[in-house]
Amino acid sequence: MGTSATATNELPLAGTTRTRTNLQLATQRFVHHRLAMAGLAITLVLVFIALLAPLLAPEPYYYSDLAQANEFPSHHHLLGTDAIGHDFLSRMIYGVRTSLLVGFVAVLIACCIGMPLGLVAGLRGGMTDFLVMRVVDVMTAFPGILFAIFLISVVGGGLFNVIVVIGLTGWVTICRLMRAQLLSLREQEYVTAARAMGASEAAIAVRHLLPNALAPMIIAIALAIPTAIFAEAGLSFLGIGINEPTPSLGKMVSDSAPYIRVYWHLGFFPTLAIALAMLGFTFVGDGLRDALDTRLG
Amino acid sequence: MGRYILARLASLLFVLFAVSLITFLLMHTVPGGPFDVGERRLPEATHQAQLRKYGLDKPLWEQYVRYMWHAVHLDFGIPFQSPTDSVIGLIKRAWPVTIKIGLLTIGISYTLGVLLGFIAALRQNTWVDYLVTFGATLGLTVPNFVVAIWLVLILSVRFQLLPTGGWGSPKQYIMPVIAYSLAPMALVARYTRVSILEVLHADYVRTARAKGLSERRVLVGHVARNALIPLVTVIGPQIPNILTGSIFIESTFRIPGLGRFFVTSTFTRDYPMILALVLLVAALWGITYLITDILYTVLDPRIRLTGAAVMRR
Numbered sequence A: 001m002g003t004s005a006t007a008t009n010e011l012p013l014a015g016t017t018r019t020r021t022n023l024q025l026a027t028q029r030f031v032h033h034r035l036a037m038a039g040l041a042i043t044l045v046l047v048f049i050a051l052l053a054p055l056l057a058p059e060p061y062y063y064s065d066l067a068q069a070n071e072f073p074s075h076h077h078l079l080g081t082d083a084i085g086h087d088f089l090s091r092m093i094y095g096v097r098t099s100l101l102v103g104f105v106a107v108l109i110a111c112c113i114g115m116p117l118g119l120v121a122g123l124r125g126g127m128t129d130f131l132v133m134r135v136v137d138v139m140t141a142f143p144g145i146l147f148a149i150f151l152i153s154v155v156g157g158g159l160f161n162v163i164v165v166i167g168l169t170g171w172v173t174i175c176r177l178m179r180a181q182l183l184s185l186r187e188q189e190y191v192t193a194a195r196a197m198g199a200s201e202a203a204i205a206v207r208h209l210l211p212n213a214l215a216p217m218i219i220a221i222a223l224a225i226p227t228a229i230f231a232e233a234g235l236s237f238l239g240i241g242i243n244e245p246t247p248s249l250g251k252m253v254s255d256s257a258p259y260i261r262v263y264w265h266l267g268f269f270p271t272l273a274i275a276l277a278m279l280g281f282t283f284v285g286d287g288l289r290d291a292l293d294t295r296l297g
Numbered sequence B: 001m002g003r004y005i006l007a008r009l010a011s012l013l014f015v016l017f018a019v020s021l022i023t024f025l026l027m028h029t030v031p032g033g034p035f036d037v038g039e040r041r042l043p044e045a046t047h048q049a050q051l052r053k054y055g056l057d058k059p060l061w062e063q064y065v066r067y068m069w070h071a072v073h074l075d076f077g078i079p080f081q082s083p084t085d086s087v088i089g090l091i092k093r094a095w096p097v098t099i100k101i102g103l104l105t106i107g108i109s110y111t112l113g114v115l116l117g118f119i120a121a122l123r124q125n126t127w128v129d130y131l132v133t134f135g136a137t138l139g140l141t142v143p144n145f146v147v148a149i150w151l152v153l154i155l156s157v158r159f160q161l162l163p164t165g166g167w168g169s170p171k172q173y174i175m176p177v178i179a180y181s182l183a184p185m186a187l188v189a190r191y192t193r194v195s196i197l198e199v200l201h202a203d204y205v206r207t208a209r210a211k212g213l214s215e216r217r218v219l220v221g222h223v224a225r226n227a228l229i230p231l232v233t234v235i236g237p238q239i240p241n242i243l244t245g246s247i248f249i250e251s252t253f254r255i256p257g258l259g260r261f262f263v264t265s266t267f268t269r270d271y272p273m274i275l276a277l278v279l280l281v282a283a284l285w286g287i288t289y290l291i292t293d294i295l296y297t298v299l300d301p302r303i304r305l306t307g308a309a310v311m312r313r
Helices: A002-010 A022-031 A034-051 A088-124 A126-141 A146-155 A159-186 A189-196 A201-237 A249-259 A264-292 B002-029 B044-053 B060-072 B087-122 B127-141 B144-158 B171-200 B203-210 B215-227 B231-243 B247-252 B259-267 B271-299
Strands: none
Touching: A022 A034, A022 A264, A034 A088, A034 A264, A088 A126, A088 A159, A088 A201, A088 A249, A088 A264, A126 A159, A126 B002, A126 B271, A146 A159, A146 A201, A146 B002, A146 B259, A146 B271, A159 A201, A189 A201, A201 A249, A201 A264, A201 B247, A249 A264, A249 B144, A264 B127, A264 B144, B002 B060, B002 B271, B060 B271, B087 B127, B087 B171, B087 B231, B087 B259, B087 B271, B127 B171, B144 B171, B144 B247, B171 B215, B171 B231, B171 B247, B203 B215, B231 B271, B247 B259, B259 B271
């Protein structure tokens, strides 16, 4: 297979119509999608900030100087200082790091639970499917962030627990989509054709079902990241998420609430960062949907 | 149809049972009971008496069965956070506040959402359409507590028009309702737009135009009537969600509604309250889903309810 692929690449392109692979077409659609590119730009900047946080932050996130508490933005502290004298810009930079860390790792956990469960449910059907779907039913009965709040009350807050809890509550969507994809793909004519030609069920799953389920899964995973970021910000906002001294954008918002009438910057900048993070990832996800899913048009 | 509803009710009961059991077990397996209040240790005898009073000295299964027996009779026990009251009493006092915001939110967001979606669809690919579509993406993406803080910064801090929070005068309703309405409004607008666009090019709409109906009658009688039916499946499941309140909105604006109990009860490990809230929300959700599905078949006779055909979205 490797040789045939290189052979195709070496074909002279001159004089023939250039054929494009699906991936190239999708990339092209994505690049022409203005919102998606804006989202990608925001996302890349945030990832850059998160990765280089120690280099970018003017002060360590735990450094506070009470003598300089509650200062407005100035050239000294670009975004001012908070109520206990943290440099607000530094806190924001590390807060972005926390947000993205939770977003990526929690979604990874959700995928590790949701995808295998969706796979077995969709492929094996029958009793397995029934059991998995009942678990999914029960999980859906806890609306929104309620189950996460509830689990946090059991295991306590903190970065690690928050990541695990968000992962544990986020797998349902991924599992359900995986299963639905497999069920609908199984009815496709090319699968019937493969079966008629004597392909084994395992071969059908690997060759036909999984590659075709890939695009919707990528979209779902991309859109799960902003959901996880929101969950972290929300839990921390309620005071049950990330603990001190780790900075979290959500916690910075709720901490600022008592001072917001005077020190507007304490409320404005973290909310702006949360909104930007959510929008960036969502735009990328929406762009991927438009680029990958040609059926929706 | 009858069999379908029965099956759905059975599955709803199962979900409620599982949810209550999980909640019950999780709450009881964690270290720390409602009565260890930091350093203020009580004498052992008092502690025992307290546990006995609330039935916490009984074996777990007995506590659960007893709890469920009372719960079926709408007696959810005594909340640890306010022992002179009953859970149902506390909920009865807090819920109307949340429902008031919820109903306002539903009214405003659904009306405006349908209207905006309709306009966007009729002006497809114009700036109006792009504005509504982009606005809807913003409304669905930006968390409501972020919107809430922005509203406070603009309306209370900058222009000093409204109080930053609290509850009582109608002025204090405005910001919570706006912050809470944006997301459902965006959702409804987005679905309305797609739904109208689909119908707009249907054969029967062309027929209606061809036989010379006025544009208004085509839009109201044919387009809207058919396009709004699928909206039921979007609007329906949102209702219990909205009516049980947003934890974020209520904590930002210091509203004495149901939402804050989710957090306070979680912190005080107030088992009776948490169980009641979780069961209440889960039951509301299940029932609304069921009603939505049934309503959908009534409104659109083409849809038949059979076991697998109508899956939960």
